[in-house]
Amino acid sequence: MHGAKKEESSFSSSNRGRILKEExxxxxxxxxxxxxxxxxxxxxxxxxxxxxxxxxxxxxxxxxxxxxxxxxxxxxxxxxxxxxxxxxxxxxxxxxxxxxxxxxxxxxxxxxxxxxxxxxxxxxxxxxxxxxxxxxxxxxxxxxxxxxxxxxxxxxxxxxxxxxxxxxxxxxxxxxxxxxxxxxxxxxxxxxxxxxxxxxxxxxxxxxxxxxxxxxxxxxxxxxxxxxxxxxxxxxxxxxxxxxxxxxxxxxxxxxxxxHCMFEYVYFSRPDSILDGKLVYSVRERIGEKMAEVDDVDVDFVMAVPDSAIPFALGYAKKRGLPYREGLIKNRYVGRTFILPKQTARELAVRVKLNPLTANVKGKRVVLFDDSIVRGTTSARLIQILKDAGAKEVHMRIGSPPIISPCFLGIDMPTKEELIASIKDVEKVREKIGADTLKYLSLEGLMGAIGKDENQLCMGCLTENYPIPTDQREQEKLVKYL
Ligand code: SF4
Structure with a gap:
C-alpha cells in the first residue's frame, strides 16, 4: 500500500527531513x-x-x-x-x-x-x-x-x-x-x-x-x-x-x-494555511496551551525542535508564563539528497542540521517540544545533543498523542512494530530517548485544540479506530459491483 520506507534520518528526501512524510x-x-x-x-x-x-x-x-x-x-x-x-x-x-x-x-x-x-x-x-x-x-x-x-x-x-x-x-x-x-x-x-x-x-x-x-x-x-x-x-x-x-x-x-486527518493540523500542513475553517498556526498554539494546563515541571525556559514545533512551545510558554528561547538552530541549506547511510554518519548528520545553541542551554533545565515521536531515535539524538551542550535537564513534550499504528490513508509511516509507542509505554519511551520527563498531548487535548471531535477527525494512527474498513473482506465488498 505504501511506498518504500525511508530511513529515519534528518537527511531523507523530505525538505523537512522527518520520518512522517506528507503525501x-x-x-x-x-x-x-x-x-x-x-x-x-x-x-x-x-x-x-x-x-x-x-x-x-x-x-x-x-x-x-x-x-x-x-x-x-x-x-x-x-x-x-x-x-x-x-x-x-x-x-x-x-x-x-x-x-x-x-x-x-x-x-x-x-x-x-x-x-x-x-x-x-x-x-x-x-x-x-x-x-x-x-x-x-x-x-x-x-x-x-x-x-x-x-x-x-x-x-x-x-x-x-x-x-x-x-x-x-x-x-x-x-x-x-x-x-x-x-x-x-x-x-x-x-x-x-x-x-x-x-x-x-x-x-x-x-x-x-x-x-x-x-x-x-x-x-x-x-x-x-x-x-x-x-x-x-x-x-x-x-x-x-x-x-x-x-x-x-x-x-x-x-x-x-x-x-479530517488530525496530523494535517499537528504537522503536515503549513501553519499559515486555513483547514476546514481553522488556522493551523492557532491550532498548534492551542495544543501548547492545552499541554501547559496539565504540566507544572520546573524549568528555566521552553524551546522547540524547529520549525513545526515552535507554535506548540510558544503557546505552552505563554500559558505558563515561562520564557521561550531558541536552543537548536536549524541549518536550512542542507541538501535533500544528503543521505548518510551509516548510523555514526547519521548522528553526525543530525548535528549538521540542528546545532545546539550552547550559550542558551548550558546549565539550564528546558522543556523541549516536538510534534511526534515515531521510532524514537531522532528524539534520543536531539536530547543527547542538548545534554552534550550542557543542558541540565531536558523535559520532552510532544504535540500529538502517541502514534501506535500506521496510517493507510496517505501518510508514509513505519510498521507497527517500528513505532516505539506501540511497543513501549510512556516511561519506557522516556528511558529510551533519555529525557528527564516525557509527556504527550492527550486525545482530549488534541480534539479541544482543533475544535473538532471524534466524529469529525481521523485519529486512526492514535486509536486504531480508522474511519474506513481496514479488513480485507470489507474492502472487497466495495469492489463487487465492478
Ligand atoms: S491514520 Fe488518520 S490521522 Fe493518522 S495520519 Fe492517517 S489519515 Fe492522518
Missing amino acids: CGVVGVYSFDGKDAAPLIFYSLYSLQHRGQESCGITIIDDKLETKKGMGLVADVFDFDKLSALEGYFGVGHVRYSTCGESKLENAAPFVVSHSQGYLAIGHNGNIANSQDIKSGLEDLGEVFVSTTDTEVIAHLIVRGFVKTGDLVSSIQEAMRRLSGSYSLAIATRDSIIGVRDPLGIKPLSLGRIDDTYIIASESVAFDSIGAKLIRDVEPGEIIVIDKDGLRSYRGLRRTKTA
Missing part, C-alpha cells in the same frame, strides 16, 4: 479573465512544496493538452522556457511524495488518460485502500495500466464511466462509490477543471479566487502565494466543476460524519 499537493486553475494558468499553478505548487518533493507536474489545456513534469522540486523542474511553453487559461498541477507506487517519472502526476471522447488529466492527494482490488477488476475487463499509482486507478474508473454514459459528474459519483480511502483530486478535461474531495474529507481541499480566476488547491496557502483569497473549503464528498458556464457544485457521496 501530495494538488492545484487546479480556471481563468475566466484570460490569465495564463501555468504561472499561477507554478507559484501555487511552490507554496505546496512541503507536501511532496519527489516529482511535480503541470498540465495546461488550450486547443490541445500539454503536460510537463519531472523528478525533483518545482523550482528545479520548471524554468522560464518550460512555463512559457504551457499556454492556456486552465489546467492542473501536482507535487508528489509516493505513498503508493514507486518514485519514478512514469508515476509523476498529473496523470493523463486519453479516451474516445477526449482526455482527462488528474492529480491526487491521498491513498486508495482498495486500489489493488479495483485495478485487478479493471484489468480483468481489459484495461491496461502504465503506472503503479492509485491515481491511474481513479482515472480509469472515471473514464470508463464517462465513455459509457457521456456524463462526467455521474461517472465521478459512481467512482466515489467504488473508492475506499482518502482523495482530494484536481482534474482537467478538455473544457473544465474539477475538484473532488473524499466523502470523509480526510485530505484538505480549498477553493479560492483572484478576480475572475478560480483556484482549487490542497491548502489555502497556495492562494496567498498568488494574491488570491480563500472562498471556502471544498466540502467532504463535494464535486466542483468549473467550465465556460461558471462554477457548479454537486454532491458526490454523502456521509453523516467527517474524518
Whole structure:
C-alpha cells in the first residue's frame, strides 16, 4: 500500500527531513479573465512544496493538452522556457511524495488518460485502500495500466464511466462509490477543471479566487502565494466543476460524519494555511496551551525542535508564563539528497542540521517540544545533543498523542512494530530517548485544540479506530459491483 520506507534520518528526501512524510499537493486553475494558468499553478505548487518533493507536474489545456513534469522540486523542474511553453487559461498541477507506487517519472502526476471522447488529466492527494482490488477488476475487463499509482486507478474508473454514459459528474459519483480511502483530486478535461474531495474529507481541499480566476488547491496557502483569497473549503464528498458556464457544485457521496486527518493540523500542513475553517498556526498554539494546563515541571525556559514545533512551545510558554528561547538552530541549506547511510554518519548528520545553541542551554533545565515521536531515535539524538551542550535537564513534550499504528490513508509511516509507542509505554519511551520527563498531548487535548471531535477527525494512527474498513473482506465488498 505504501511506498518504500525511508530511513529515519534528518537527511531523507523530505525538505523537512522527518520520518512522517506528507503525501501530495494538488492545484487546479480556471481563468475566466484570460490569465495564463501555468504561472499561477507554478507559484501555487511552490507554496505546496512541503507536501511532496519527489516529482511535480503541470498540465495546461488550450486547443490541445500539454503536460510537463519531472523528478525533483518545482523550482528545479520548471524554468522560464518550460512555463512559457504551457499556454492556456486552465489546467492542473501536482507535487508528489509516493505513498503508493514507486518514485519514478512514469508515476509523476498529473496523470493523463486519453479516451474516445477526449482526455482527462488528474492529480491526487491521498491513498486508495482498495486500489489493488479495483485495478485487478479493471484489468480483468481489459484495461491496461502504465503506472503503479492509485491515481491511474481513479482515472480509469472515471473514464470508463464517462465513455459509457457521456456524463462526467455521474461517472465521478459512481467512482466515489467504488473508492475506499482518502482523495482530494484536481482534474482537467478538455473544457473544465474539477475538484473532488473524499466523502470523509480526510485530505484538505480549498477553493479560492483572484478576480475572475478560480483556484482549487490542497491548502489555502497556495492562494496567498498568488494574491488570491480563500472562498471556502471544498466540502467532504463535494464535486466542483468549473467550465465556460461558471462554477457548479454537486454532491458526490454523502456521509453523516467527517474524518479530517488530525496530523494535517499537528504537522503536515503549513501553519499559515486555513483547514476546514481553522488556522493551523492557532491550532498548534492551542495544543501548547492545552499541554501547559496539565504540566507544572520546573524549568528555566521552553524551546522547540524547529520549525513545526515552535507554535506548540510558544503557546505552552505563554500559558505558563515561562520564557521561550531558541536552543537548536536549524541549518536550512542542507541538501535533500544528503543521505548518510551509516548510523555514526547519521548522528553526525543530525548535528549538521540542528546545532545546539550552547550559550542558551548550558546549565539550564528546558522543556523541549516536538510534534511526534515515531521510532524514537531522532528524539534520543536531539536530547543527547542538548545534554552534550550542557543542558541540565531536558523535559520532552510532544504535540500529538502517541502514534501506535500506521496510517493507510496517505501518510508514509513505519510498521507497527517500528513505532516505539506501540511497543513501549510512556516511561519506557522516556528511558529510551533519555529525557528527564516525557509527556504527550492527550486525545482530549488534541480534539479541544482543533475544535473538532471524534466524529469529525481521523485519529486512526492514535486509536486504531480508522474511519474506513481496514479488513480485507470489507474492502472487497466495495469492489463487487465492478
Ligand atoms: S491514520 Fe493518522 S495520519 Fe492517517 S489519515 Fe488518520 S490521522 Fe492522518
